[in-house]
Amino acid sequence: MVIIMKNDATPKQIEEIEQKLVDLGLKVHRIDGDIRSIIGAIGDTTKVDKRIFEHSDGVLRIVRIMEPYKLASRSFHEDNSVIKFDGTEIGGDKVIIMAGPCAVESEEQLFTIAKSVKEAGATVLRGGAFKPRTSPYSFQGMGEEGLKLLRQAGDEFGMSVISEILEATHIDLLAKYVDIFQVGARNMQNFWLLRELSKTNKPVLLKRGMSATIEEVLMAAEYIMSGGNYHVICCERGIRTFETYTRNTMDISAIPAIKKLSHLPIVADPSHGTGIRAHVAPMARAAVAAGADGLIIEVHNDPDRAVSDGPQSLFPDQFKNLMEELKVITWAIGRSI
């Protein structure tokens, strides 16, 4: 950590900062420039709240030299983390495909879709039972009934199951049915929920918030890991920018960035990342070409009648074609699907 002092910082102010650092068990090293002094602090600063220093008199700003997360950082864990669940693993050479409807709507709907995505090569079945909706007047999901159907379909077709968790009090309920908890973009900084998930030992797929920086994604991962649950999978799903033609701007460059900063696996969600069916396949190919460890994709047998997010769901045939293209692309970069 480097503390940059103001032009007019007094010797007494500088001394007080140095003392604070020493009190935290850090070694101190000062460099006096012509206009400003800077103070370097050596030691483990991960758990130091930098804002404690920012409000001290005479301080201009603080620069972190090390990332503010430690468990999620590649600096302390060079090898890729491979997350295992139910016979599958993510973060290794194989690119994992999670697919299914946006929301579970009925047994017939779910089983039809599950069958087709399994045949095309998906290994994890997705489907929402509790839906976060921007309008209070929209369909809010089937609840536990949806989770049961999801588990049945997963068992029937030999797939793992992932579903979104909205609320800490639902953890036990979801844990009965799903193999992976999905934390949605709007809950990425619901720290209460993250803390409760940190006490479980099931994998958590953590979606990037719409305005979350890459550092904040990894800080949210750190929250879950700091409680003992190391099974975190990051997920890029589009950020909010000035561009409104696409529902979000899918930040494909976050994929190599997170791979570099962290040992955690990262998957991409081209369905929510674009919100437009015609863009899903191009962005799915792009994500894999850029190094994603997996994809989570919405597929619907009858998107015209889907109760949620139909316009961004692939038809089963489109999904099958995409899987064929992805086989070649993974091969181009030394991976498989």
Added chain:
Amino acid sequence: MVIIMKNDATPKQIEEIEQKLVDLGLKVHRIDGDIRSIIGAIGDTTKVDKRIFEHSDGVLRIVRIMEPYKLASRSFHEDNSVIKFDGTEIGGDKVIIMAGPCAVESEEQLFTIAKSVKEAGATVLRGGAFKPRTSPYSFQGMGEEGLKLLRQAGDEFGMSVISEILEATHIDLLAKYVDIFQVGARNMQNFWLLRELSKTNKPVLLKRGMSATIEEVLMAAEYIMSGGNYHVICCERGIRTFETYTRNTMDISAIPAIKKLSHLPIVADPSHGTGIRAHVAPMARAAVAAGADGLIIEVHNDPDRAVSDGPQSLFPDQFKNLMEELKVITWAIGRSI
């Protein structure tokens, strides 16, 4: 609602859309342009999920003519809503000032600050008991003990009390102590929490999410109102933009915008909106000059030793000076403080 059809939409596709609209009880009116047809739907479309139409074959995009919220809209409620609590009212001519420390830290700290802000003219005491923190290693708040102190200080100095709620299961606990629930920016789209708050009858101060559009703020307000709790106060507290010199970009223009679109009161939070002490007073003045119905400001007697957000807290003297300036500014625009 207007549905814009694709260039190559077939008569059958157009007919299907028209039928869907009729089935929803809407009247239909088509305009055929040289290249594209558009279909106007007349009737109450507030509760229509526009995405149901977006995924129909032949549809290019949907344009809403009316806002997707109704209870929060000024179109259906011309006069300003005035929210009353505990002898105070917000949304009328008087600009209401809420002030206090970021986090409650001790009885001495809280009472010292409460006394000074009350003397300067604040009528509501703020203070965090449950703190959402981006790092799992930071101070998380005093919990119920903090709420008790807040209530005691409020009673001692004749102030109403506001504190942040992080989690739906805490509603009963907070309700015992506070006059206003504060929903933080990171929870603005925690729909589970909003729905539970809609069942209470206490005022809710709803902070704008860091990447929430003005429409989304009003949709979140609609969530709370749709359950029967009409006592919603919006709060601008800075949005995330490319500019990193300030912690957030405080969107002062959201103040006249929300006043125009909605009858709900809007307050501004220049402390979180800027994150920089030296900017708090200029932005507080700007917010009031732009028409804000109130301010929520962090004040600390000893910001250097504050455990949370010290760098953006005003000193009591700065707060007092600001109040003097605000008296003149409110007078310039025909209000008072």
Added chain:
Amino acid sequence: MVIIMKNDATPKQIEEIEQKLVDLGLKVHRIDGDIRSIIGAIGDTTKVDKRIFEHSDGVLRIVRIMEPYKLASRSFHEDNSVIKFDGTEIGGDKVIIMAGPCAVESEEQLFTIAKSVKEAGATVLRGGAFKPRTSPYSFQGMGEEGLKLLRQAGDEFGMSVISEILEATHIDLLAKYVDIFQVGARNMQNFWLLRELSKTNKPVLLKRGMSATIEEVLMAAEYIMSGGNYHVICCERGIRTFETYTRNTMDISAIPAIKKLSHLPIVADPSHGTGIRAHVAPMARAAVAAGADGLIIEVHNDPDRAVSDGPQSLFPDQFKNLMEELKVITWAIGRSI
């Protein structure tokens, strides 16, 4: 074009709008909703300045049904435009690779790099002679001397040549040496320059501005086309968002979006799009996987000594490896390189 009237618009205001539309030769069609009226205008509205209506009394807002550009729109030109220059063509099945140093620095540097990128499969040589630099104290380019070297290297290795134009008065100078004019991101809305380029007949590679919407990119293309120069190649090179880890956020989803809205070819610039060498290859692969018609990439034989943008330049070996990967990826999507 649809004009949405305010809730309280008077019959007289509505009539005035209708008259204005009729005066412009448009047909008028009104729909009266319960709260608001809307007026549809039928006919060619491309050249109508919608702001003329926005400031009329009683108008709430304007919605365009057709894009505000016509020459660049796929609505009026279904087939892909294929731009030809000097034996090469872009916009067809073949993906075109433009490569070279950020800035021309010397004959030796340029010829070494040109030789290696040509051998690896590039067909167009890039290199800056006039450099736009954010600091007045940075290297500003070799000027005409650089252009001469570029032309010589192009001729020597059988490559077309592209270089950036900063200023309308340079058009004749650059025209002597280059095959393609490159308009940089900061000049995308330098309308004076665009208008002068519209009078030439050389291809223009138009880089997306850092905060330009997709619609604005196509409006800038329309500027060039409206003067008679139809040879426009769009280029995605990263937009400015809140994320600061990468220099820009490369908007890969703009690639399928522009292909859908326009018949013009689109290439991607992963060097400026990321600013980080390690991200260039993943993003180059992603762009091609998403459907880009070409790439423009910085390669330097000795990036450590490059006078401009070294950190984002690939080493010749990295470029060669990338070309091998791209061969497989283009094959996966039915194209070639």
Added chain:
Amino acid sequence: MVIIMKNDATPKQIEEIEQKLVDLGLKVHRIDGDIRSIIGAIGDTTKVDKRIFEHSDGVLRIVRIMEPYKLASRSFHEDNSVIKFDGTEIGGDKVIIMAGPCAVESEEQLFTIAKSVKEAGATVLRGGAFKPRTSPYSFQGMGEEGLKLLRQAGDEFGMSVISEILEATHIDLLAKYVDIFQVGARNMQNFWLLRELSKTNKPVLLKRGMSATIEEVLMAAEYIMSGGNYHVICCERGIRTFETYTRNTMDISAIPAIKKLSHLPIVADPSHGTGIRAHVAPMARAAVAAGADGLIIEVHNDPDRAVSDGPQSLFPDQFKNLMEELKVITWAIGRSI
């Protein structure tokens, strides 16, 4: 300047960096942390291109301790710069109001508006003669004829005159008529234009680019100053964010920020900053309350018939009322108008 080395930087790489710094005449000071080393460079680094170091092997990233601009920085010039022109001065206690139509349209229009804004208290007359328009089909301005009218109206009513310059070759033309050159948002990084303006000695009002950081605004000011023209006035006019309800998001907090970082005056443009007439007065008041040294406002006697930007122009009466409010607000903060 501090250079942060990668975790795995070798002693040789560190040594090479240190040597490069010494070669630039800087003193070097290294701090070895447990994981990373950092190298501090002491001396004048304003003119050092930090990217030269970023591409050296072993370097993680560079942190500037001093701003990359020097002439514009308050670190080297503590007192406010007061820019004088034609009897007026900006940057002192008095808040300066520039007002007039968006575009000069006719003698009658201009003289009517000039008279009314002068009477209300404006001292500078604004009006566009060369207009940058996003559509090639929109009105492009009256050219020199407009400049002449502007000068005549200025002389008639005793006002200084400001107009926008689009192109370096127009400098001599505009210099004949205007007292202040206005550089529009889209040209803020037209470095060619900035360099040519640096050779004049007339004040330049430099509008912030739509996606320009505060640092970039001051770097653009540095461009003009580095050539010898120190008469630069910054102008906040709204930035592009995800919010689309307002045309731009006016960044009021940039006003105190620029005042703190730089000695240059800053004015605000609430007309372009909001694009909505009803928001102009609230944002004008907010800008002055936040410390702006001036305002530039569009006023039109007949906005319904304005050929450009009518919807954001105030009516003369609205402008007059605003001036009354501003008198009180400037008084609240110890200034005058």
